[in-house]
Amino acid sequence: MNGTLNNDYQITDEIGRGRFGIVYRCYSTVSGDSFACKSIDKRLLTDATDRECLQKEPKILQILGGNPNIVQIHRLYEEENYLHMIIDLCDSPDLFDRISKRAGVFSEPESASIFSPLILSINYCHRLGIAHRDIKPDNVLFDSRGNLKLADFGSAECFAMNDNRTMTGVVGTPYYVAPEILSGREYNEKVDVWSAGVILYIMLAGVPPFYGESPAETFEAVLRGNLRFPTRLFRSVSSEAKDLLRKMLCKDASRRFSAEQVLLYVYRTPLGCKRR
Numbered sequence: 580m581n582g583t584l585n586n587d588y589q590i591t592d593e594i595g596r597g598r599f600g601i602v603y604r605c606y607s608t609v610s611g612d613s614f615a616c617k618s619i620d621k622r623l624l625t626d627a628t629d630r631e632c633l634q635k636e637p638k639i640l641q642i643l644g645g646n647p648n649i650v651q652i653h654r655l656y657e658e659e660n661y662l663h664m665i666i667d668l669c670d671s672p673d674l675f676d677r678i679s680k681r682a683g684v685f686s687e688p689e690s691a692s693i694f695s696p697l698i699l700s701i702n703y704c705h706r707l708g709i710a711h712r713d714i715k716p717d718n719v720l721f722d723s724r725g726n727l728k729l730a731d732f733g734s735a736e737c738f739a740m741n742d743n744r745t746m747t748g749v750v751g752t753p754y755y756v757a758p759e760i761l762s763g764r765e766y767n768e769k770v771d772v773w774s775a776g777v778i779l780y781i782m783l784a785g786v787p788p789f790y791g792e793s794p795a796e797t798f799e800a801v802l803r804g805n806l807r808f809p810t811r812l813f814r815s816v817s818s819e820a821k822d823l824l825r826k827m828l829c830k831d832a833s834r835r836f837s838a839e840q841v842l843l844y845v846y847r848t849p850l851g852c853k854r855r
Contacts, residue, residue, distance in 0.1 A: 708739020
């Protein structure tokens with residue numbers, strides 16, 4: 580790590596590891612405040628897509644700066660072989676860990692307490708012309724105070740500069756990817772709404788809405804988009820929550836709710852408040 584980074588921050592223990600780099604805990608040598616340092620080894624970026632993601636993420640995080648539910652970038656240091664991003668420290672278990680480790684499912688009020696800031700952050704991105712394109716529990720982080728932080732914008736795309744607001748390219752993760760991405764068609768920012776709907780379904784039911792024994796079978800299930808609400812899993816879930824899931828997990832993207840419509844629905848009919 581270069582001298583400037585070491586002068587500004589004290590790098591300590593490793594707190595995460597990904598395909599291209601390592602995340603460390605660090606402290607500002609001036610204020611003593613805690614941050615995370617995401618160090619990416621540029622030598623591991625073997626193709627143009629990976630290199631594009633490396634350059635794109637810090638730029639997008641700068642555009643999205645100021646939102647309390649999105650990971651903030653504070654400093655950027657680049658050297659020959661590494662890119663170091665100083666970002667918010669999120670050292671509480673992420674949503675994937677919370678879903679994996681708890682027995683049973685989230686109650687509707689518990690699900691709402693996570694879903695509401697998540698959809699707020701997604702709507703904020705969309706208003707600024709940015710689609711995340713890889714919304715999944717692994718990228719839903721929490722800081723030490725329990726505040727939700729949407730992270731990992733390496734697959735994000737700016738659509739505001741595109742006149743027809745559409746995007747192309749196969750990105751995303753099995754279980755959470757929208758059907759229009761898998762079909763190879765052009766798509767818009769509503770792919771994020773689909774992914775958020777999958778997360779809400781999993782929190783309420785304990786299982787994904789579309790799945791298979793392999794990634795290929797899961798993709799086929801997503802493309803079919805046959806949404807079901809098994810009675811044994813949704814017995815205690817309100818009709819309002821199921822109605823919202825239908826509007827978010829609508830295979831026809833032209834009829835699918837936008838993030839703003841989801842917000843309006845949630846404000847008008849708070850999840851967990853009306854039970855039937």
